[in-house]
Amino acid sequence: MMLMGDRIKKRRKELGLTQPALGKAVGVSRAAVSLWEKNENEPKGINLQNIARVLRCSADWLIDGRSEKFVSEAPANYNAGTPSAIPIFSKKNVLAYLQGDDVETVSASTELSVIAKMLGASDNCIAFQEDSIGMMPRIMPGELVVIDPSVSDILGGEWAFSVSGTVVVGILSRTPRGFVLSFYSENPGWEPVEVAPSDAVGKVVATIPFG
Incomplete structure (x- = not known):
């Protein structure tokens, strides 16, 4: 049984x-x-x-095990068909890719696509591999960060932004002066920074162990 x-x-x-x-x-x-x-x-x-x-x-x-197995409701953009693979980039290549440059991927994953769809994300998600300790303890080195670049409503939550030419992840909040990105790192040097909506890389969908 x-x-x-x-x-x-x-x-x-x-x-x-x-x-x-x-x-x-x-x-x-x-x-x-x-x-x-x-x-x-x-x-x-x-x-x-x-x-x-x-x-x-x-x-x-x-x-x-006896009740109805499947739920009837699903995210508006959920497609039960075979998902396309989400491309995985090195952290240094994410910005270049979003700017239209032809860059190599580290890998691609249909598993990430399934997770993204389950969480209601769009079909435009990409992922990058965190390569530093800067986002610890929330994101460990080597983990994959799945982001949805197509989200245009910057209303707070967990986001990836371009800061000083690199991609960083933090909690976005709005202050009277504008948007501020706060970090998870316990390093006292990682103070919140002011960011502009135009520097948004994408809404964070999930973080997943790689491999």
Whole structure:
């Protein structure tokens, strides 16, 4: 008899997601996903709802296996068909790519595309690999940052901006003087900086372990 963990694992594999990717999208560790799938623990509350949202299935089906499996509602731009791969760039090449230059990709991933679509992002997402410790502890070196450059409403939240010729990620807020980007780094040298909307690289969709 299939238990909740078996259904989570089955649906995750149907979507081609890894445990680390599902964990990142839900907001938990890979170890937590592993415990769920081995039926050694059960997700509850917000974690259960987030799993159902990311896996595009009903929470009731995850719980009992008898309820309707699929939810009827989906993001307006969600397409259940085979997604195209999201290109992955080195951090130094992101700006050049967005400016129209012909630059090489590190890789491409349909898995990232599935996650982006589940989270309601557009088909224009790209990703870059963080290469420094500057965004720790929120983003670790080597992780992939998925951004949606097509989002035009800069209303706050987590964004990637071009600052002094490089891409940085932070929390955007609006002050009487304009927009300010605050960073996660515990390094005291990383003070909030004023940014202009024209320097926005894209809205952050997700951060995912690479490899």
